[in-house]
Amino acid sequence: MAGWIILGIFVLGILWLIVIYNGLIAKRNDVQGSWKQIDVQLNRRHDLIPNLVSTVKGALEFEQDTLEKVISARAKAVGATGPQSKAEAENMLTQALGKLFAVMENYPDLKSNQNVMQLQEELTSTENRIAFARQLYNDLVANYRTALQVFPSNFVSSMFNFRTEEYFEAPAETKAVPAVNLSIRK
Amino acid sequence: MPLTFIDIERQKNWRIVLFFLVLMALYLLAAALFFAALLPGPLSAEPRFWVFLVIAAALTASIHFWFSASNAVDTVVRRLNAQPPDLKDDVHRMFANIIQELHVVTGAKRNIRCAVIPSLSLNALAAADLKGNAVIAITEGLLSRLSRPQVEAVVAHEAHHILSGDCLETTVAASIFGTFSSAMEKVRYSSSNRLFASPAFLLAWVLLQLGYLVNLFISREREYRADAAAVRMTRNPLALAETLHFLSRGWRGAGFIGSGFEMLCIVNPVATTLDETEGFLPDLLSTHPPIKKRLEILLQMARVSITELDANAERRSGRKGTDAQERYFVMSPARLWQGPFTAGELDALPWLSPLTWVANGKGKTAERAWKDPLLNTIFLRRLAGDGRIESGFTCPVCKQPLVTAAYEGTQIVQCGFCAGTLVENGRIPRIIARTGRERPCTERLNALARSVLQQNQARNIYRKVAARGAGQVPLLPCPKCKNPMFRGFYSTAHLIEVDRCSNCGLTWFDQDELEMLQCLIENRLLPDITVAVKD
Known part of the structure; x- marks a missing residue:
């Protein structure tokens, strides 16, 4: 009788282990999948930039410097390898694009050009998608980390050597303290 | 507790189950009485009749329930005549893009359609049903008046409703009570007085009113939660605040968005005092919290005061007025x-x-x-x-740059708009001598020259008789030295009016004048001397 009970507990334990293990695997795959999603969106941006540059080149004759920066930043971002240098190159590209959009504001001709407006909308959308993909990645990492660390699944994670995943960090300059508006509220 | 979209996905709400049960009971009762009102005969029938009636009502009600609730998204879309966005339209494309972005941030766990409601009112709504379909619809009016960040905020707000599941309960309630109330209205219009006065009908009507108690289960809290989730996604509390502020002052679609759909909308289409008050009873009965309260919360996040927001909105609308292109x-x-x-x-x-x-x-x-x-x-x-090559001169008539042009083998300066010609005095004989080499004297030019000649001859005589000087028409400035040019005929024999600058040695011909002069000389046209002289 006692043997049956022990066997039962043992089987239950195995089942519990399988459930926890599978759950962790699923979460880890979610995290990795969402990391790939960021890459997909970054590539989308790389593909759009040459179109934009060639469309606005004629009108932005006196802004060749800004355009050059965008082109070179894109080239760097495409060629970058390794997460660290890649993140840096992408941030450079984001800044260069922001500068270009600011410059384009001064050209009413461009604003009335439907082609340019469509490209700009696509790029804005892509910027958003990149930000959202990172947001999703961080959410999933938080989810995964919690699963790794809570009792009792932390036994399973240490038993099978589940490694923790890193958060995506925001670039340093965007971490600046936001300006506080001290105007009197009603 | 952080409200990530993953957490929202996981939330299982016991309220949904309870809600369905109560809804079912309410609906069955209403349907039973509805049947009783339609059937002729005394109400005090034997109990077996009532049992049969309740069973029949339950059956039809559950069938109805399933059909209306399982396909509720299609029903809502059809009743509002919402269309999928037109991808060739810039604004619609932006909306479709934002929905795609939404799929990125939620990890594409749920497929959400988007639709545009062809109405000028300002509102947005979300619907979800038992089949797992979901739709976010924005009216054409709202979509075209909001900036991109504002549309993002609206979409994020509605997305939270869909993902958290509270959209499901509202959609089911809306579709069931929407169809029920329209059926009631039909009966009221088509039936005789007898039916309307029947106590069963009155009871059914009371039950319909009780249907609004469904609102009890749709707490105001969810709107706050959706606002919070929207801010979390877009990181832009100001955009949502601006949208709500804007919505609070416009037509939100009362009358267009049918009754029963109110609880799906981002703001109640019908502005009621109940919505805008707080307290136990309003909290219980109203589906939407006061916009003022929602604004306050959002503005605190953005650290902006309501007066500032107001001023911004004013400035924006004011700027639109002056910024708009001149007509x-x-x-x-x-x-x-x-x-x-x-x-x-x-x-x-x-x-x-x-x-x-x-x-x-x-x-x-x-x-x-x-x-x-x-x-x-x-x-x-x-x-x-x-x-064309600019000559550095400006046209004395239209003040546009003159361009150099080839004419009869020599260079002249011409205005591209009024077709006036500026010729150096030295070149005029050359041009006259070369008449017909490149441009023959056409019939038109000959006729024109003749009539001008006649007219000028008459004027010339008249002027001499009346001793009146020239100068009714202001003198033109010389394109080179800007001094007024002398106006006169080319010569007493060739009565073509030209403007000359004796300083610079230039002659200005208006349109066709140079050609007329050429034809005049070439064809030896002479004015008719017997022209009548006016006294």
Whole structure:
């Protein structure tokens, strides 16, 4: 009788282990999948930039410097390898694009050009998608980390050597303290 | 507790189950009484009749329940006539893009359709059903008045409703009670007085009113939660605050968005005092929290005061007024005023020249087009587009740059708009001598020259008789030295009026005058001397 009970507990334990293990695997795959999603969106941006540059080149004759920066930043971002240098190159590209959009504001001709407006909308959308993909990645990492660390699944994670995943960090300059508006509220 | 979209996905709400049960019971009762009202006969029938009735009602109700609730998204979309966004339209494309972005941030766990409601009202709604379909719909009016960040905020708000599941309960309630209330209204219109007065009908009506108790289960809290989730996704509390502020002052679709759909919307289409008050009873009965309260919370996140928001909105609408392009009215060659045109549209008019009369929309008097600096840029661009060489002179009539042109083998300077010609005095004999080499004297030119000659002859005699000097028409400035040019006939034998600058040795011919002079000399045209002299 006692043997049956022990066997039962043992089987239950195995089942519990399988459930926890599978759950962790699923979460880890979610995290990795969402990391790939960021890459997909970054590539989308790389593909759009040459179109934009060639469309606005004629009108932005006196802004060749800004355009050059965008082109070179894109080239760097495409060629970058390794997460660290890649993140840096992408941030450079984001800044260069922001500068270009600011410059384009001064050209009413461009604003009335439907082609340019469509490209700009696509790029804005892509910027958003990149930000959202990172947001999703961080959410999933938080989810995964919690699963790794809570009792009792932390036994399973240490038993099978589940490694923790890193958060995506925001670039340093965007971490600046936001300006506080001290105007009197009603 | 952080409200990530993953957490929202996981939330299992016991309220949904309870809600369905209560809804079912309410619906069954209402349906039973509805049947009782339709059937003739005494209400005090034997109990077996009532049992049968309740069972029949339960059956039809559950069938109805399933059909209306399982396909609720389609029902809502059909009843509002919402259309999928037109991807060739810039604004619609932006909306579709934002929905795609939404799928990125939620990890594409749920497929959400998007639709545009063809109405000028300002509202947005979300619907979800038992089959797992979900839709976010925005009215055309709201979509075209919001900026991109604001549309993002609206979409994020609605997405939270869908993902958290509270959209499901509202949609089911809306579809069931929406169809029920429309059925009630039909009966009321078509039935006789007897039916309307029947106590069963009154009871059914009371039950319908009780249906609003469904609102009890739709707490106001979820709107706050959705606002919070929208801010979390877009990181832009100000955009949502601006949207709500804007919505609070516009037509939100009362009358267009049918009753029963109120609880799906981002703001209640019908503005009621109940919605805008707080307390136990309003909290219980109203589906939407006060916009004022929602604004306050959002503005605290953004650290902006409501007065600042108000001022911003004012400034934006004010700027729109002045920033809007100036409108012009122009006189067409047929001497008809046309307009209003923007500067860009004027550019497309082929007959627009520096001499066209133009009045801008601010009630200014009509002026020649060249006096407007903005319109002048149009002419400049046209010239540049033609690839002609500027001579450095300006046309004395339309003040546009003159361009050099080849004429009878020599160089002259011409205006591209009024077709006036500036010739160095030394070149005129050459041109006259070469008449017919490149441009023969056409019939038109001959006729024109003859009539001008006649007219000028008459004027010449008349002027001598009346001893009146020239000068009714202001003298033109010399294109080179800007001094007024002397106006007179080319010679006493060739009565073509020209403007000369003796300083610079230049002669200005208006349109066709040079050609007429050539024909005059070539064909030896002479004025008719027997012209009548007026006393």
